[in-house]
Structures are given as C-alpha cells and as structure tokens.
Amino acid sequence: MIGGLLAGLVVALWFLVADTVAGHPFRTPALLAGVLLNREFTEVTFRLIAVYTVLHFGVFAVLGVGMAWVSAAFTAPPRLLLALGFGVLLQEATFYVGLLLLHAPHLGVIAWPHVVGANIAAGLVLMGYLHYAEHDPRPMRFTALRDHPVLARGAINGLIGAAVVAVWFFVLDLVTGNPFRTPAALGSALLLGASGPGEVVATFGLVAVYTVVHVAAFVVAGVVFVALAEQVERVPAMALLVLLTAILLEGLFLATIGVGAQWVLGTVGWLPVAVANALAVVAMGWQVWRTHPTLQRRLLEHPQLRV
Known part of the structure; x- marks a missing residue:
C-alpha cells in the first residue's frame, strides 16, 4: 500500500508542477473532480481538492496492493517490466476507463503526454519501493530481464x-x-x-x-x-x-x-x-x-x- 501511495504522490506532484508552470495551480484535480461529480467548477476550493485527493490516493493504494501481489508471485520479478506495465497499461487503462464510465465530455480532458509521463514515473517509483522493501539484492535495471x-x-x-x-x-x-x-x-x-x-x-x-x-x-x-x-x-x-x-x-x-x-x-x-x-x-x-x-x-x- 505504501508503494501505491508513493506512486500516487508522484502523479500528484507531477500535475501540481505542470499546473503551476502553466499558471493554473490545482487545475488538474479540479477538472477531474468536475468529471467525477458531473459538474463544472468555476473556482478551485480546498474542499474540492481534498475530496479528490482522498479518492486519488485511495485508488493508488488499491493499485499498489495489487502490484505488490503480482510482484510477490514471481520468484525473481522483472520490476522494470512491471513498472512499465503498471504505468503504461494498468494506470492508463484505469484512468481512461474511469473517464469513459463517468461519461467525460472528451477523453482529452487532461493532456495525454502528461498522463503517460506521470504514470510511467509512478510505475518506476512503485517498483523501486517494492525492490527496496523486499530487500532484493539484484540490480533494478534492464539486465534483470535476463531472468x-x-x-x-x-x-x-x-x-x-x-x-x-x-x-x-x-x-x-x-x-x-x-x-x-x-x-x-x-x-x-x-x-x-x-x-x-x-x-x-x-x-x-x-x-x-x-x-x-x-x-x-x-x-x-x-x-x-x-x-x-x-x-x-x-x-x-x-x-x-x-x-x-x-x-x-x-x-x-x-x-x-x-x-x-x-x-x-x-x-x-x-x-x-x-x-x-x-x-x-x-x-x-x-x-x-x-x-x-x-x-x-x-x-x-x-x-x-x-x-
């Protein structure tokens, strides 16, 4: 679960920096909260961001537990491969399927390069944490795929x-x-x-x-x-x-x-x-x-x- 929370933190920080640089702090969580609640918010409020943040970290905690279980199923888990799978496949699917189920007006509500980049970074952080937490002596690099x-x-x-x-x-x-x-x-x-x-x-x-x-x-x-x-x-x-x-x-x-x-x-x-x-x-x-x-x-x- 800790790994999932760290991954969620990476995504949150990624979009906080991106929004701040663009001159619209907290724009992303406000947009996603609007999609979730089927409302368009004209201003960003602390309560709105807090509610969405709780949901955000809750989802990542669940995903983190799932990936920890998957990693434990391998004798020698290919963590870089799992990191890419978590970031590019699982998180992408969760995000966009969620938008579809919530009937988002369009899937491009958040710029897709940011979604992909944040998810890959989160996947690497999650697998890095699991690598450390499980005291794996093998180096976490692509040569580990030789196993x-x-x-x-x-x-x-x-x-x-x-x-x-x-x-x-x-x-x-x-x-x-x-x-x-x-x-x-x-x-x-x-x-x-x-x-x-x-x-x-x-x-x-x-x-x-x-x-x-x-x-x-x-x-x-x-x-x-x-x-x-x-x-x-x-x-x-x-x-x-x-x-x-x-x-x-x-x-x-x-x-x-x-x-x-x-x-x-x-x-x-x-x-x-x-x-x-x-x-x-x-x-x-x-x-x-x-x-x-x-x-x-x-x-x-x-x-x-x-x-």
Whole structure:
C-alpha cells in the first residue's frame, strides 16, 4: 500500500508542477473532480481538492496492493517490466476507463503526454519501493530481464508488430489526408461503442487510449508467439500447429471486427487491415527467426515441416 501511495504522490506532484508552470495551480484535480461529480467548477476550493485527493490516493493504494501481489508471485520479478506495465497499461487503462464510465465530455480532458509521463514515473517509483522493501539484492535495471527471457523477447517482438501496424496505418492515413483516422475509428468503436463513421471521436486522448490497448495486445501476442516458437525448438512437429493457430487468430480478428463493428472495415478497408496484420506477422516471425538459431537449425533439419 505504501508503494501505491508513493506512486500516487508522484502523479500528484507531477500535475501540481505542470499546473503551476502553466499558471493554473490545482487545475488538474479540479477538472477531474468536475468529471467525477458531473459538474463544472468555476473556482478551485480546498474542499474540492481534498475530496479528490482522498479518492486519488485511495485508488493508488488499491493499485499498489495489487502490484505488490503480482510482484510477490514471481520468484525473481522483472520490476522494470512491471513498472512499465503498471504505468503504461494498468494506470492508463484505469484512468481512461474511469473517464469513459463517468461519461467525460472528451477523453482529452487532461493532456495525454502528461498522463503517460506521470504514470510511467509512478510505475518506476512503485517498483523501486517494492525492490527496496523486499530487500532484493539484484540490480533494478534492464539486465534483470535476463531472468525472464521469454517475457523480454516477447515484449520486444510485440512492440515490433505494434510498430509495423501503427506505421502502416499512419502512412495510409497521411496519404488519404486524414492523420490518425484509423486509430480514431478503431478506438471509437472499441472504447466508445460508435456505430458509424459519424460517431468517430478524433481526439489525442482517444488515440492515446487506443494506442495503449493496441500495444498491450501486441505485447501479449508477442509473448505467446515467442513461447510457441520456443516450444517448436523443442518439438519441431509443432510448427504446423503454430501456423494454423496464427491463421485461426487472424481469421478470428477479422471476423470479430466484421461482426462487432463492420463499419470500421468499411471505413478502413478489409485489404489494408489484412495487409497490416500480414506485415506484423512477417516482422514478428522474422524477429523470432533471427533471435532463435536453435529454431532455425531444427526446422532446417526437418524440411518437411517448413511452410
């Protein structure tokens, strides 16, 4: 709980400094309190800030307890990876999902770079505290990820896939003269339940939230991809199963969009989506192939398994 409170303090101090520099002290908690209470406050009062601050630290205390439990579940927890997960995924999701549930007028009520920066800083502080509190003798740096090679390689693999898809659609959107149209459409459908192009909310806040979801999904896929590849290293006959699984997941992804938000495919296009996913699979597959010489040797020794 102490770690969560420290993380909450970091976020509070971040926005206090940002608001003060901008000439509007306590503007952020006042705005968020207004969203929470569904009212627009014309002036910042001590009571308003106090009420929101109690809620703020309460949420962070709960998140801190949860992350302490997750950290304790590992024999050698990858704390830097968990810090990024806490800051970029858990806190981002909690913040923006909260705004959605409270029917905030727009997700960009707080500038997203500040949200991301504050959350990453909070995640690092929380994991730093847990590292100290648990008397972990290992250094808290990225070399600690060597204890979890599948997670580390999988995260990198997923980030590569996410970047390939993001760049592909960014270029397509620029060419058509509608920057960020694709993430805005997908984010509106996924997060806001938009039922048509007219309901697309093209804001940085929504794009930021969708980007977090996008990256998180690819990181999970990357970890699964690497884990399967390492199984193929041990049992080459699983290569065909891995290929069939990839094809099935691709079909499931397209079918899900087609059934749940068909208008998105009409807006973005079936072909660009299929090409984006194919490029991601190729990029992630090449990364796995490049970093797994044993896999190369096993498959080359069994030419009948090559696809």
